[in-house]
Amino acid sequence: MWSYALKRAGATLVTLWAASVIIFAFIHLIPGDPIYVLLGDTATPDQIDRLRHELGLDEPIVVQYLQWAGHALRGDLGQSIFFQAPVTRVIADGAETSILLATMTMVWVVLIGVPIGTIAAVRHGTWLDQGLSGVAMFFASVPTFWVGLYLILIFAATLGWLPSSGYPSIFEGGSGNLRYLLLPSLTLAAPNAALILRLTRASMLDVSREDYVRTARAKGIRPWQVVRRHILRNALLTVVSAFGFTFAALMSEAVVTETVFALPGIGRLVVQSILRRDYPVIQGIILVIVVLYLFINLIVDLAYRFLDPRVELQ
């Protein structure tokens, strides 16, 4: 167990290093220059050179990388060119919204996807299954902004039950502010819950043809217990890995939803930073997302160990 964790940590570091090189290289390949964004069209060549030197952008790219990586190792991701503030602060501000949004979304995804997928599988071939699968197909296909706009139209504009935009921090306004994230999380959950629903259904149908399910039926236990104790647990092995990458993807996929609901999250921050050529912020966010992916993959692998006794961690 511990030697496995160590090996995984080693592999993670190598992946992280490779990712940092790629991130750095690609960002500097984007045409455009942060100096022009900061100073505007009217800057003199003299001003431009001075600012470029102050920001360290006149050094060779290898030197820039080594400086950035060295600082990153110490937890310093540099200064945002646009905000004139530490990148870690800028990211932390956006991360609160994004993490809460992703977590709430995952709660919906699990609460909607798994039970309804189970029902569809148990009643497979009936009109109920076809109806549920049809609805799932619909939500997997429509764009999130469409779902978001309709939710705003119904629950914010018409019924007036929920706020339509923005998110004041729960650290300032208390947990009641979570209601600001209700519609965005449902919006983001729609396609992902649909995916998990279909995956749960397919996986359960696969498992229900297994010999050991027949053994369970032969024991004379009730059909629902066969589903719960024998089919669901084995079917979830497949679904759990999907939970992992869904959660990680939510962090970066939330751009459209954050834009529709005017949320101060990571997704919107990264898009704005790209437009501003704010290299340190872009690098920082991508690095954080890479770390998150690696971390979630590790959690998923460890979770397998608890769900499936055949998995040996070596």
Added chain:
Amino acid sequence: MLSVRDLTVSIGSDAAPVDIVSGVSFDIGKGEILGLVGESGCGKSMTSLAVMGLLPQPGPRIRGGRIELVGADVTTLQPWQRVEAGHGRIAMIFQEPMTSLNPVRRIGDQIAEAVRVHDGLSGAAAWTRARELLEQVRIPDAALQLSAYPHQLSGGQRQRIMIAIALACRPQVLIADEPTTALDVTIQIQILGLLRDLCNRLDMSILFITHDMGVIAQLADRVAVMYGGRIVETADVATLFGEPRHHYTRGLMDCMPVRNLGARRLPTIAGQAPRPGTIRTGCVFAPRCVAAQDVCRTATPPRLALGEGHEALCAFPLDAGRPS
């Protein structure tokens, strides 16, 4: 204990059903072992699943006939419904011990689950009973193995676990569907011995399904030979092996290796078993039968009573006194 009458199992639409088991009837008495023998695809597994109430859904269904378990009609009931209704107790073990146990649950849980349903025990009591059952099927270190997972055990041990699960149902009738086919010969002998022993000790009836005439000879009291979805001959084991009357049974015997010692090649029955639904008139065995006459291809053969409990589905049975 178990009485099956005119059981017909079909696939396909109701308008054009294809019978994969047609008009099968047999009885098993208390403590008796009935061997159901036939080649792959002859309908023996479908018969056993139908009797157990475990036909896969959607798929084959019982189109006619009646299954009686200790006097109660259980034809359309699934196992849990039989438990609820308090009808006779029946259990089943399967061909593939490697895939018949749930890989993510402990052995003890899987046995205790059946104990809870059938004995109403719970918690520690169910666990204790599970240990007793493991001892009954002669698993060494029973207490230890309760917390093992299936992948930690060998095929033979897993089949013993399957038997323990079946015994947890306190069955009056046990269906064993090719339980030794996937095992080594030495393990096979142990498992057969165990089944014979349990049958005697618990006064349990067994429906034993196999394609292996050798196993039948060792274990069964009576034999039903199945071909093309029908039972073509029934007799007690000595009569069947001594005086087979149906040409198919005769053919099966002639193929046994022990009857062909020293031969370069084993004899075979010419042709192939019919696909379900391809033979609609006459005798299903006629296309492969050495003694077939024109009438065999047009008229359904009679079920001839040839002696005490000896029947054959044949218009021109072999002569009793003249074994070839």
